Amino acid sequence: MSALVLDIDRLSITSGARRLVEEISLRVAPGERVGLIGESGSGKSLTALASVGLLAEGLVPSGSIRLGGHQVVGAADSALAKLRGEVAAMVFQEPLTALDPLMPIGRQLAEVVRRHARRNRHSMDRRSVERAVLDLVRQVSLPHPDRLVRSFPHEISGGQRQRVAIAMALACEPQLLIADEPTTALDVTTQAEILTLLRDLVTARNMALLFISHDLPVVAGIAERVIVMRQGAIVEEGTVSQVFAKPAHAYTKSLMAAARSFDDALEIPR
Numbered sequence: 001m002s003a004l005v006l007d008i009d010r011l012s013i014t015s016g017a018r019r020l021v022e023e024i025s026l027r028v029a030p031g032e033r034v035g036l037i038g039e040s041g042s043g044k045s046l047t048a049l050a051s052v053g054l055l056a057e058g059l060v061p062s063g064s065i066r067l068g069g070h071q072v073v074g075a076a077d078s079a080l081a082k083l084r085g086e087v088a089a090m091v092f093q094e095p096l097t098a099l100d101p102l103m104p105i106g107r108q109l110a111e112v113v114r115r116h117a118r119r120n121r122h123s124m125d126r127r128s129v130e131r132a133v134l135d136l137v138r139q140v141s142l143p144h145p146d147r148l149v150r151s152f153p154h155e156i157s158g159g160q161r162q163r164v165a166i167a168m169a170l171a172c173e174p175q176l177l178i179a180d181e182p183t184t185a186l187d188v189t190t191q192a193e194i195l196t197l198l199r200d201l202v203t204a205r206n207m208a209l210l211f212i213s214h215d216l217p218v219v220a221g222i223a224e225r226v227i228v229m230r231q232g233a234i235v236e237e238g239t240v241s242q243v244f245a246k247p248a249h250a251y252t253k254s255l256m257a258a259a260r261s262f263d264d265a266l267e268i269p270r
């Protein structure tokens with residue numbers, strides 16, 4: 001049994017004759033925060049989706065993905081369903097992906113709490129489910145929990161919806177949280193708040209994090225180690241300080257230069 005929470009070994013993903021991901025290997029240890037960066041279309045999201053067995057139809061993985069010690073490639077859907085939420089949970093760019101627009105937020109969270117309890121053969125009465133839901137809402141620092149649980153997703157802000165999506169991901173106490181561009185759809189202030197929340201939550205719970213972004217400064221703020229992808233392959237990896245202080249690959253250098261020139265462009269002339 002692998003001690004790693006995620007152990008990807010020579011994963012390739014094909015769509016017909018096209019190779020979208022090319023023999024990548026990456027590992028995430030328990031409690032480790034890893035950033036996966038690269039330009040749009042480099043294969044970051046496909047790698048994340050393959051890790052939890054959620055690749056779209058027509059996309060074929062090969063190689064090995066061990067999640068919490070269980071093989072994902074070729075596993076039956078029933079086996080994968082047990083790993084999702086419990087071993088690894090995902091937070092997406094658009095929080096509405098995870099939310100039902102027609103159901104109050106409290107009921108959606110209660111469903112996840114009940115499912116988690118059932119899986120662990122743990123019986124919970126209505127009061128304890130309600131308490132667990134309010135506790136989750138507080139952990140993600142949502143205001144007015146009593147009112148919030150009665151709201152529908154469209155009645156709260158984008159940042160609050162992302163907090164709800166994070167609460168749903170945390171409800172099953174997964175060993176690994178995969179966050180795919182979780183702040184890209186948010187304004188800059190809300191982005192910073194959500195990043196701080198994610199970092200604090202995973203650190204406090206000693207959860208591992210695979211954080212996907214095309215934004216170098218964002219990754220530097222949350223990850224300890226960084227993996228750089230380009231055109232379906234891993235081109236560089238190392239600690240954040242190693243890669244940022246001394247990028248070895250020309251592509252990483254160009255990413256850094258682009259981030260710098262963006263910063264310069266934002267600087268107000270004196």
Ligand SMILES: Nc1ncnc2c1ncn2[C@@H]1O[C@H](COP(=O)(O)OP(=O)(O)OP(=O)(O)O)[C@@H](O)[C@H]1O
Pocket residue numbers: 015020038039040041042043044045046047056058059214
């Ligand atoms: N369902 C699919 N069928 C066929 N090709 C796909 C499918 N999903 C993604 N791709 C292709 O696979 C490649 C990698 O996509 P992926 O979404 O992993 O990129 P990414 O690095 O996450 O980019 P972004 O930052 O834009 O999300 C792209 O060329 C994309 O067009």
